[in-house]
Amino acid sequence: MSVNIFALLSLVSSVLIFSLGIFVFDQNRKSPRHILFFILCICASYWAFTESMMLGAESFATAYFWMKATALWTFVPPLTLNFIVVFTRPDAWQKEKWIYPVLYTPALIFCWMEIASSLITTVPEQAFGGYTFGYSQQTLFPLVEISWAVIIAIIAMLLCVQFYFTTTDHRKKQQTKYIVAGISVPAVIGLLTQQILPGLQFPIPDLTSASFLCFTGLVGYAIWKYRLFILNPATVADNILSTMIDGLVILNPDGNIVAVNRALCKMVDSLEEQCIGRPVGDIFYEESDKAKIVATLLERGSLSDYETTLRSPGGRAIPISFSGSVIRDTDGIVAGIIGVVRDITERKRAEEALTQARKKLNVLNAVTFSDIQNAIFSLTGYLHLEKSMPAGEHQQQFIDREIELVQVVADSLKYADLFQGLGLKSPVWQNVNQSFLLGISHLDISNLSRRLDVGDVEVYADPMLEHVFFALADNIREHAPTATEYSLTYTEKPEGLVLIFENNGESIPVSQKEKIFEREYGRRKGIGLYLSREILSITGITLSETGEPGKGARFEILVPKGTYRI
Structure with missing residues (x-):
């Protein structure tokens, strides 16, 4: 062949x-x-x-x-x-x-x-x-x-x-x-x-x-x-730019966008072709920021970690950190500007939460210090009076009052021990199911039937979230002896996500629904609910009691949009 x-x-x-x-x-x-x-x-x-x-x-x-x-x-x-x-x-x-x-x-x-x-x-x-x-x-x-x-x-x-x-x-x-x-x-x-x-x-x-x-x-x-x-440096650079987490924007000398990467497009919720050719001022929330950035870059040649905000097509402000540098040609003439944009939403949220926590902590410290100082001052006065009076005359009344004042100091110290961790760490995303189970694990309420239906909901809250669930469950043990069951569920509303904790024990009277969260009420009945509200408010979460008479206690935790994910 x-x-x-x-x-x-x-x-x-x-x-x-x-x-x-x-x-x-x-x-x-x-x-x-x-x-x-x-x-x-x-x-x-x-x-x-x-x-x-x-x-x-x-x-x-x-x-x-x-x-x-x-x-x-x-x-x-x-x-x-x-x-x-x-x-x-x-x-x-x-x-x-x-x-x-x-x-x-x-x-x-x-x-x-x-x-x-x-x-x-x-x-x-x-x-x-x-x-x-x-x-x-x-x-x-x-x-x-x-x-x-x-x-x-x-x-x-x-x-x-x-x-x-x-x-x-x-x-x-x-x-x-x-x-x-x-x-x-x-x-x-x-x-x-x-x-x-x-x-x-x-x-x-x-x-x-x-x-x-x-x-x-x-x-x-x-x-x-x-x-x-x-594979060459140019190819590597292209791949790095397309996969980098931070946004990248390149401007011509007129301040118009000539190139962006995927991260920036995602950040401003726009397609690449929608960004290219636009004045960079269109994507800044404040027009004046663009002028400041360009002026600083032309004057210094570079800019690092300048905090400003971007604008999404829907008008949403996105906090960012901008770092940039001027690009010059071989003759030293400005050919453009390259900038790196980092979304600092989480960082700003954490900073704001920490600021709120520190403010609350300072107030709580001042109030606790004042309570202890007043109690000690009163206790000292009673001791001096008791010392100067004949034996047996009104002595028992003084002793009873002194014991009350010592209890005030003890309660204040216990209170300080509870809130000492407030704001110590930045808020984090936490799984509600896990936090709840950890919180109630410190209590013996195994005699009550439980319904837990929160799926994989996560909330952005202070790390002391576990204590909130502990306080809510402990409230059943202390104040609802007739309860036989409790539950934690959730629902979504226009204003955000609502976590619902309820039991079938005694209802809370309408006149007491706000008082149970007051510090003075807490001194007598247990300070858990007051501190729980403070912990949640660090990231804008609210706590309220909405139960109806004869239907048990019902606590609603309202988590604003942006601070929960399902």
Whole structure:
């Protein structure tokens, strides 16, 4: 059995093109340029393989099958042009979506015509190099198809030539030369072996797919010599910028946005194309901030951790920290500004909560100190009076009063021990289910049935949240001896999320619903509810009693929007 050299060339070309595609794709699997080149290599490899099978076919039926199978070659020219567009104009694949139907609709039509009709290809013809394509002599479609492919190749080469003369990057210039040569060789050989030489009655098989060996060799050389497709600092930088958590914005000298990354788009809830071209002042909540930032940057050359706010399309203010630097060209002229934007919502929220906690702590400390000081002053007075009076006269009354004053000091110290952790740590996101179970684990209320239905709700609160649930559950043990069950559930309202803690014990009278949260009431009945309200208020959460007479106690914890998540 003789070996068909032309079929072998096409088969080798198929293997090499596919291997090149895998190699390039492996360098950067997220890059549109690498992905597109990989798809191009798959289609070109398939084309070369099917043509190899047709050239080496031993029967007419086999050759006819493989001839029809080669119809997918029509996607190679548009994929090539698509790749060139992405190579020379990296942003075009996202901005100029009209390119896709213009490129691929004709390819789809020609492919269908080759498979389903004889308007372009008819039957394979036997030549000295094996079976080759038989083209229709009755229609102009074969000429239209080849003209379309040639025009696409010419456009691709013109784009490369334009890019070669406009780019200042020497490496890209060299890469472009080899890409142009890699495209030109198959285009020229295909035109010669498909149309020109057969038209001159020169017997030669179609060598278009075999000529992709030249394409593979030229692109391979560009990869080796000029690092085409190889992961480089620019590629790494692009990936870092697209995946970094902080927002990035680049401005031109006029203060208009020329580039943003995904993080900034997400921050202001806008698409990239909605940001680019806009004055940067549009995204700042205060127009004056833009002027301050630009003026400071031009004066100092850089700016670090400037706190301001961004504006979302809905008008929401987003606290941020802005750091930036002026970009200058080789002549020292300002070419633009690059800025890094960090969302500090959580930081500002924590700072505000800590400030509130410290204020409350200072007040609580002052009040507790005053209570102890007054009690000691009174106790000292009673002791002096008792000392100066005859034995037995009103002595028992003084002793009783002195015991009461000592109890006041003890209660105040107990109170201070409870709130000493208030504001000690920043508020954090806490799972309500876990915090509740930890809180009641310190109590023996296992005789009561429990219903816990809060799912995976999390709230942003002081780390002492566990104490709040302890106080609520302890309130049942101390003041609702008839209760047999308790529950913790939640519901959402327009103003936020409501956690509902209720039991079926004694109801709290309407006149007492607010008093139970007062500090003086707490001194006599237990200070847990007063301190619980203080703990929750650090992050804007409120606590109230809303039970109805005869239906037990019901405590509602209202968590504002932004401080809970489900």
